[in-house]
Amino acid sequence: MPSDRMLKTMNGVHRLILGVTRGKAGWTAGNMPVLELTTIGRKSGEPRSCLLTSPLQENGEIVIVASRGGDDHHPAWYLNLLETPQVQVSYKGAPHKIMTARTANTQERARMWPVVAGAFKGYAGYQEKTSREIPLVILSESSTS
Numbered sequence: 456m457p458s459d460r461m462l463k464t465m466n467g468v469h470r471l472i473l474g475v476t477r478g479k480a481g482w483t484a485g486n487m488p489v490l491e492l493t494t495i496g497r498k499s500g501e502p503r504s505c506l507l508t509s510p511l512q513e514n515g516e517i518v519i520v521a522s523r524g525g526d527d528h529h530p531a532w533y534l535n536l537l538e539t540p541q542v543q544v545s546y547k548g549a550p551h552k553i554m555t556a557r558t559a560n561t562q563e564r565a566r567m568w569p570v571v572a573g574a575f576k577g578y579a580g581y582q583e584k585t586s587r588e589i590p591l592v593i594l595s596e597s598s599t600s
Contacts, residue, residue, distance in 0.1 A: 485508060485575065485577070486575075487508035487509055487510050487575065488508070488509050488512070488546065488547045489506055489507070489508055489509075489547065490506070490507055490508075490509055490517065490519070490544055490545060490546045490547065491504055491505070491506055491507075491543075491544070491545040491551075492504065492505055492506075492507055492519070492532060492542055492543075492544055492594075493542060493543035493544075493551070494532050494535035494536050494539065494542050494556075495535060495538070495539040495541075496531075496535055497534055497535050497537075497538040497539070502543075503531070503532065503535060505532050507519050507532075508520075509546075510571045510574060510575045510578065511567060511570060511571055511574075515595070515596065516593050516594060516595050517544065517546060517554075517593075517594040518559070518567060518571070518591055518592065518593055518594075519591075519592045519594065520571065520578055520581075520589060520590075520591060520592070521533035521589060521590040521591075521592055522578060522581040522582075522589045523581075524581060524584075525580065525581035525582070525583070525584030525585050525589075526584075526585065527585050527586065527587060528587075529587070529590070533590060533592065536556040536592065537558075540555050540556045540557060541553060541554075541555060541556075541597060542554055542555070542556050542594070544594055552596060552597075553596075553597045554594045554595060554596055554597055555594070555595050555596075555597045556592050556593070556594050557592070557593055557595070558590045558591070558592055558593075559590070559591040559592070559593055563591070563593070564588075564590075564591050567591055568591065571591065
């Protein structure tokens with residue numbers, strides 16, 4: 456499973472690519488759009504930002520996967536948005552928007568997971584590695600954005 460240090464390093468390298476290319480490269484990964492998600496740290500109260508891929512976009516909503524590479528623990532960003540669901544999102548390098556994050560309900564996940572795992576086999580492999588159900592998170596535009 457990826458360590459926190461490895462995940463932070465990967466995010467740092469990704470940010471470096473975005474910076475060096477002035478955003479001309481790095482806004483897609485594995486044929487998925489990349490977004491920058493900023494949550495509020497549940498312990499620190501400080502903004503926490505990470506780059507994530509979105510395997511599915513529907514009806515103006517963006518779906519992200521709280522897989523953490525198939526680890527048995529949820530990613531910190533997911534725990535943060537459970538505490539504070541208002542997040543900032545820069546989708547494919549566009550200006551930040553305030554969005555509301557929520558975990559897909561049982562019916563939504565039952566419909567979306569086969570689409571995500573079918574198109575991007577890595578997610579299916581991550582689910583096989585862990586006993587936890589990997590959450591799908593739906594990002595919707597807030598009425599306050």
